[in-house]
Amino acid sequence: MTEAADKPAEKPAKSPNAPTEETVLSVKHYTDRMFSFRITRPSAFRFRSGEFVMIGLEGANGKPLLRAYSIASPSWDEELEFFSIKAPDGPLTSKLQLIRPGDKVLLGRKSTGTLVHDALTPGKRLYCFSTGTGLAPFASVIRDPETYERFEQVIVTHTCREVGELKYGQELVESLRDDPLVGEYFGRLVHYTTVTREPWPNQDRITTCIEKGTLFADLEVPPLDPAVDRVMVCGSMDMINDIKALVEKAGLKEGSNAHPAEFVIEKAFVG
Numbered sequence: 001m002t003e004a005a006d007k008p009a010e011k012p013a014k015s016p017n018a019p020t021e022e023t024v025l026s027v028k029h030y031t032d033r034m035f036s037f038r039i040t041r042p043s044a045f046r047f048r049s050g051e052f053v054m055i056g057l058e059g060a061n062g063k064p065l066l067r068a069y070s071i072a073s074p075s076w077d078e079e080l081e082f083f084s085i086k087a088p089d090g091p092l093t094s095k096l097q098l099i100r101p102g103d104k105v106l107l108g109r110k111s112t113g114t115l116v117h118d119a120l121t122p123g124k125r126l127y128c129f130s131t132g133t134g135l136a137p138f139a140s141v142i143r144d145p146e147t148y149e150r151f152e153q154v155i156v157t158h159t160c161r162e163v164g165e166l167k168y169g170q171e172l173v174e175s176l177r178d179d180p181l182v183g184e185y186f187g188r189l190v191h192y193t194t195v196t197r198e199p200w201p202n203q204d205r206i207t208t209c210i211e212k213g214t215l216f217a218d219l220e221v222p223p224l225d226p227a228v229d230r231v232m233v234c235g236s237m238d239m240i241n242d243i244k245a246l247v248e249k250a251g252l253k254e255g256s257n258a259h260p261a262e263f264v265i266e267k268a269f270v271g
């Protein structure tokens with residue numbers, strides 16, 4: 001037996017980078033596939049609107065089960081909000097969907113991401129293309145006054161399979177009408193919704209709306225133009241790739257925090 005094995009096992013010291021334990025403040029279920037929740041925000045936790053962070057639960061084996069989640073609340077908010085899928089077989093979301101106020105969740109200490117103003121060069125019109133819970137980072141961006149300081153018009157498109165999945169975004173956008181911080185810009189925000197698997201006034205995928213030009217006709221704006229238009233994209237990998245091809249065809253170049261340009265992409269969390 002070695003000397004070390006002789007000693008009682010010491011609990012490893014928590015690394016300064018270990019996630020913090022936060023309290024669930026509220027939970028709202030929209031459909032059997034989507035829900036949102038709010039948690040406490042540590043005073044030291046800083047982020048830029050549009051970024052993501054690791055969120056999770058303590059696993060059965062004592063190891064944290066963490067996944068990247070876009071923060072849906074804006075950077076000025078005292079709480080943190082998330083908009084999540086419920087994947088029946090998802091290792092995290094199958095459990096996370098059961099949280100209730102008062103429960104604990106784990107929050108990573110560092111946020112990051114490319115769906116931020118720093119990654120885009122100045123423009124006139126900002127398009128935020130989202131599908132499903134890919135709306136989350138834009139729920140943050142459209143609540144941030146900086147967005148309206150930078151852009152004359154902000155167009156958020158949200159495409160879902162079912163009508164009920166639009167509700168989180170609809171309620172959010174409506175709440176901004178009288179918002180003390182961004183309410184004055186409400187007239188410059190456009191919420192464009194499409195639903196693909198149930199009856200809805202627009203039943204096309206957003207990619208089809210761009211390709212056919214119906215998006216621009218409906219909004220009464222010219223087609224995508226790298227001189228004035230900037231684009232953020234969040235959704236499934238396939239959706240991102242399809243939109244990327246369309247915006248690149250229109251002449252927009254991909255940006256990053258290090259090299260800002262005309263469009264940025266990020267994959268929505270799915271499991």
Ligand code: A2P
Pocket residue numbers: 131132159160161162195196197205206207235236238239240242243
């Ligand atoms: P569809 O119903 O035609 O698949 P998901 O939940 O699978 O991420 O899908 C969310 C929404 O995104 C659905 O309305 C879906 O349309 C749409 N979608 C899925 N893949 C793409 C894609 N490659 N391009 C554009 N929209 C997509």
